[in-house]
Amino acid sequence: MNALEWIAAILLIAGALFFFAGTVGMLRFPDAFSRLHALTKVDNLGLGLLVLGLALQSGSLAIALKLLLIWVLAIVAAATGAYLVANGASRRP
Amino acid sequence: MVNLYLVFDLLLALTLMWVGWRTLTSPDLFRGVVLFIAFGVLMTLAWVRLEAPDVAMAEAAIGAGLTGALLLDALADLRARRSHQDIEVSRLAAVSVITLALAGVLSWVMLTLPAQHASMHAPVTQPPNASGITNPVTLVLLVYRAYDTLLEMAVLLLAVIGARALHDEAPVGRAAPQYDLLAPAARVLLPAILLVAAYLLWAGATRPGGAFQAGAVLGAAGVLLRLAGLLPSPATYRRWMQMGLVSGFMVFLLVGVLVIFAGLPWLGYPATHTKALILLVETGLTLSIGMSLLSLFMSVPEQRSPSTHARASAS
């Protein structure tokens, strides 16, 4: 493995750890709002680091851009969903 | 060295069975529906492992997206949201034993059946002419089994007619509340979704994708707009929608019949303009499938349900 692949591998593992942290938070945190906090780490950092790692070692600009697009769209969708659920939950006893 | 693929497959299959089981046994139907959405995500992964990316794409759009939205939407109209097993103990035991035995027998047959079968693979991967279509699934759908696909569109159309016979479109008169982020987000996402639909339609000739996936994505875009309250009153575009609904069936039929005058068999394609014709048919199919899914989502008796009404005015 060359240096670039090492960096990519480290990014991928770091991303996976954020997925793990998010899942642990989802299971351990006490209420919906703090669980939401855990979920957003997965969408932003978890998927973000994963995309970065995969883009680095893909060696193709087209693939890297597509991965970036997937991440941006996932963030827009996830942020909207998180906001809607939080807003709805805060308006209900 | 452990075969990691086998680990992945077994873990996925077990999770899939567990989610299926809990979907169908949870007393709380809302939980059942959410589990079914998770089931759709897991099915997408299963298709990927079965080397069926075409199917995975449709499942991602329909199983993990549209079906969930449909079920949640229907659940809102039901007052009875709990469901229990409703059967005597003796019959329950009989049903359990029989279904378990049948599942065992079927699994045994699957395990012992010799793994030889006639595959379409060889003829499909060597196209008879230079059609330019290299995605084997698209070839099956539009060339080898075009008759099936045509009739499948008719079935889809029948389902829409059936649903619309029950209700007309519900009005979308509900004002969007101020806090609502869904409408602006839908405006941002809409161009992306439409672009993806067009890309999948185009990609279908050579890569996984095609009319069914693009149509599902298109339908999802419509459903998102409707949920965000961005669709105008159905009365203003009813005619367009009806034309869209029948476009796939009609274009397909027209192409299928017109080629007869060129001396070709029914639903055959001329050697020269195959790709253009297939793309034309696929565009029609995409519109039809998208409109059908949106139309099925819209044919709900929203105004008749008191519980929905109360919630609508409260929010």
Next chain:
Amino acid sequence: MTTGLVFAIAGAQLFFLGVYSLIVHTHLLRRILALNVMGSATFLAIVGMAQRAQGAAPDPLAHALVLTGIVVAVSASALALALLRQLVAAGGGTALEEDREA
């Protein structure tokens, strides 16, 4: 054990799980869910069996069949849900009459 066989057998279990649920539950939404699970299970069995041989190439015929099947399944579910809502709106409840008497 190949990937195809793993998912084909999972499909077999899920199918009969759906049958069981269809029989023992009377709530119609549950039955629609059960039919959907049975549909997915059938699709898994079709594609899985086509691919059960070691190193088998994917069968495009099975994929095309399942692809159209998924679209038909969702439209059938939507029609069933529309019927269920009509039943509820007409005051018929969420179970069929013969089931409520039993």
Next chain:
Amino acid sequence: MMQNICLALAVFLLLNVAAGLVRIMRGPTPADRMLSAQLFGTTGVGVLLLLAEAMRTPALRDVALVLALLAVLAVAAFVKRGWPDEAGGR
């Protein structure tokens, strides 16, 4: 090597998905269940991207794209229409 890492991480993420099921089961509120479903979708996108690399199937990125875009649909339907009044309905 890289493919093995991706595959191993995909298995790891799938384990996370299985663990996340516990939250869908326990709830207690509908919001909790729906958030878990959203976690499912995002983790699914991650698994698809990793498998695209491990299985050398670029088309899986398109599947991930579709999944990432349309997972919001269920949440939107939930918030707009399907939010039950109480944790377990009635």
